[in-house]
Amino acid sequence: MSNNPLIIVGAGHAGVEVSVAAREAGWNGEIVLISEEKHLPYHRPPLSKSYLAGETAVDTVVLKPASIYERAGIRLLLGNRVESIDRAARNVALSGGSELRYERLVLATGGRPRTLPISVLGAGQVRNLHYLRTLDDANRIKSQLIPGRRMVVVGGGYVGLELAALAVKAGLMVTVLEAAERVLARVTAQVVGDFYAKVHRAAGVTIETSQQVEGFELDSSGANIVAVRCSSGDLFPADLVVAGIGLVPNTELASAAGLTVADGVLVDEFARTSDPAIYATGDCTRYFSQLYQRSIRLESVPNALEQARTVAASLCGKQRRYDSVPWFWSDQYDLKLKMVGLSSGYDQVILRGDLSERSFSAFYLRGRRVLAADTVNRAPDFLVAKQLVGAAAEVDPSDLANPAISLRDLLPSPGRPPVQQPSVAR
Amino acid sequence: MPVITFIEHNGTEHRVEAPVGSTAMQAAVNNGVPGVLADCGGSCSCATCHGYVDEMWTGSLSSAKADELDMLGGALDMKHNSRLTCQILLTAAMDGLIIRLPESQI
Ligand SMILES: Cc1cc2nc3c(=O)[nH]c(=O)nc-3n(C[C@H](O)[C@H](O)[C@H](O)COP(=O)(O)OP(=O)(O)OC[C@H]3O[C@@H](n4cnc5c(N)ncnc54)[C@H](O)[C@@H]3O)c2cc1C
Ligand code: FES
Numbered sequence: 001m002s003n004n005p006l007i008i009v010g011a012g013h014a015g016v017e018v019s020v021a022a023r024e025a026g027w028n029g030e031i032v033l034i035s036e037e038k039h040l041p042y043h044r045p046p047l048s049k050s051y052l053a054g055e056t057a058v059d060t061v062v063l064k065p066a067s068i069y070e071r072a073g074i075r076l077l078l079g080n081r082v083e084s085i086d087r088a089a090r091n092v093a094l095s096g097g098s099e100l101r102y103e104r105l106v107l108a109t110g111g112r113p114r115t116l117p118i119s120v121l122g123a124g125q126v127r128n129l130h131y132l133r134t135l136d137d138a139n140r141i142k143s144q145l146i147p148g149r150r151m152v153v154v155g156g157g158y159v160g161l162e163l164a165a166l167a168v169k170a171g172l173m174v175t176v177l178e179a180a181e182r183v184l185a186r187v188t189a190q191v192v193g194d195f196y197a198k199v200h201r202a203a204g205v206t207i208e209t210s211q212q213v214e215g216f217e218l219d220s221s222g223a224n225i226v227a228v229r230c231s232s233g234d235l236f237p238a239d240l241v242v243a244g245i246g247l248v249p250n251t252e253l254a255s256a257a258g259l260t261v262a263d264g265v266l267v268d269e270f271a272r273t274s275d276p277a278i279y280a281t282g283d284c285t286r287y288f289s290q291l292y293q294r295s296i297r298l299e300s301v302p303n304a305l306e307q308a309r310t311v312a313a314s315l316c317g318k319q320r321r322y323d324s325v326p327w328f329w330s331d332q333y334d335l336k337l338k339m340v341g342l343s344s345g346y347d348q349v350i351l352r353g354d355l356s357e358r359s360f361s362a363f364y365l366r367g368r369r370v371l372a373a374d375t376v377n378r379a380p381d382f383l384v385a386k387q388l389v390g391a392a393a394e395v396d397p398s399d400l401a402n403p404a405i406s407l408r409d410l411l412p413s414p415g416r417p418p419v420q421q422p423s424v425a426r
Numbered sequence: 427m428p429v430i431t432f433i434e435h436n437g438t439e440h441r442v443e444a445p446v447g448s449t450a451m452q453a454a455v456n457n458g459v460p461g462v463l464a465d466c467g468g469s470c471s472c473a474t475c476h477g478y479v480d481e482m483w484t485g486s487l488s489s490a491k492a493d494e495l496d497m498l499g500g501a502l503d504m505k506h507n508s509r510l511t512c513q514i515l516l517t518a519a520m521d522g523l524i525i526r527l528p529e530s531q532i
Pocket of ligand 1: 010013253282328331
């Protein structure tokens with residue numbers, strides 16, 4: 001193999017996809033995929049769903065078996081952290097002390113859980129407080145998911161609610177503490193948040209809103225939380241606490257190397273950073289969305305994969321702009337939620353379907369423009385919504401609410417075949 | 427272990443072995459069959475694991491459930507024998523199964 005090394009930092013969804021797709025797209029030099037984690041790269045979504053629930057074995061969460069990397073000539077360096085980048089010398093320094101030269105570098109460093117402030121934690125390290133990002137985190141939580149125990153989930157976002165759903169099914173007593181006035185407040189309309197809260201309560205989950213966690217009561221050894229204290233004065237007994245309060249992008253490596261960073265490594269539509277030899281992809285990036293005319297940072301698998309495919313194309317001299325429609329899924333109980341678009345700035349929400357039948361969609365509109373949609377157990381709506389959102393379509397809100405009118409008829413050019421990734425600038 | 431044949435759109439054949447109880451999608455991904463992306467990892471959420479089950483086999487597979495049918499509606503070039511391969515659970519009786527792949531998944 002010719003010696004034009006491609007180095008990829010981080011082997012999550014984004015990094016792995018770059019490695020394989022770059023080889024397929026014709027990168028003929030060395031490819032080195034570096035991960036600080038020790039496990040073969042794996043899927044994260046099951047960590048708060050089937051894997052943690054014990055329904056999925058560890059080998060089915062693996063993204064690709066080791067043989068795939070071997071066959072594609074991808075050198076996978078597990079348990080190795082990239083400590084710094086020397087852009088002038090085009091070198092990266094690894095935690096073990098060695099250095100590797102790159103022709104092109106890809107940052108796919110993802111993010112880490114936002115942690116509770118030190119003041120909340122109190123002194124020392126406790127054994128039963130967890131965050132959930134990695135397989136190791138999931139395994140630690142799994143070992144403490146014991147029927148009859150009390151689990152407090154801090155944060156009523158998707159990860160927190162997925163955890164609550166699986167823990168209550170596993171026989172734990174679950175309390176969700178949410179600082180806002182309702183769950184899913186940052187991402188969904190009131191009707192959708194309220195619907196989810198109702199489903200969780202019916203399943204036995206206690207949901208406490210407007211509860212700001214202030215501190216923990218520890219046992220006499222100081223190693224275990226026994227209760228969570230809120231600023232309201234309420235105390236919630238706990239055998240185990242999991243906090244799901246957001247993500248911090250891993251951008252330190254990029255900042256230290258002098259790349260442009262602003263809550264995410266800044267990239268253009270070809271996933272290039274401010275250094276032409278360095279690309280970035282996935283949760284760690286921020287870019288300008290043509291669709292929404294503003295800078296965004298997404299945390300989702302489809303974003304990580306699609307942007308990674310753009311990196312692979314760029315690396316091999318092919319033009320492939322990335323500006324696809326954001327989407328995300330979340331499975332809780334029997335509810336398959338799929339969201340598309342970004343809802344911020346909406347002025348009305350139009351419902352289609354029936355909440356009581358657990359099958360409905362909420363469309364977020366600004367004026368007549370469809371900004372986003374949340375669909376619950378309605379995949380066909382999701383697929384059309386993706387096109388409506390991608391086309392920045394304008395619709396008559398009353399048509400949207402009218403079940404007698406097919407959603408497809410609201411598409412700008414009726415009858416055109418469904419497109420998977422409708423994007424404005426492709 | 428059942429042997430499955432995936433046939434890419436350009437005619438390239440891939441004969442792969444896969445354990446009973448795994449899915450046709452996993453068989454493809456684990457053997458690097460190009461053309462099965464499986465973005466969502468098999469949770470029936472993305473429709474990028476779409477394939478056409480050979481006519482000889484359509485009768486012997488259990489039929490698609492509602493959420494699979496719903497998602498298939500979003501696959502490119504859907505046909506009467508379209509399936510999401512992540513929803514096809516392999517049994518010993520499926521030895522010899524043939525699945526053709528669409529030109530593109532996205
Ligand atoms: C519990 C959970 C559930 C989720 N559910 C869904 C879902 O249902 N649907 C969905 O679309 N998304 C979901 N997500 C989000 C999704 O998993 C992420 O968007 C996706 O994994 C991002 O991929 P990535 O490759 O950008 O980053 P990551 O997956 O974070 O991978 C980055 C990797 O880089 C490594 N790394 C970082 N810095 C270095 C360094 N200096 N040297 C070496 N290695 C380094 C990290 O250890 C990590 O392994 C979920 C996430 C979690 C945690
Ligand atoms: S892998 Fe996503 S639907 Fe089959």
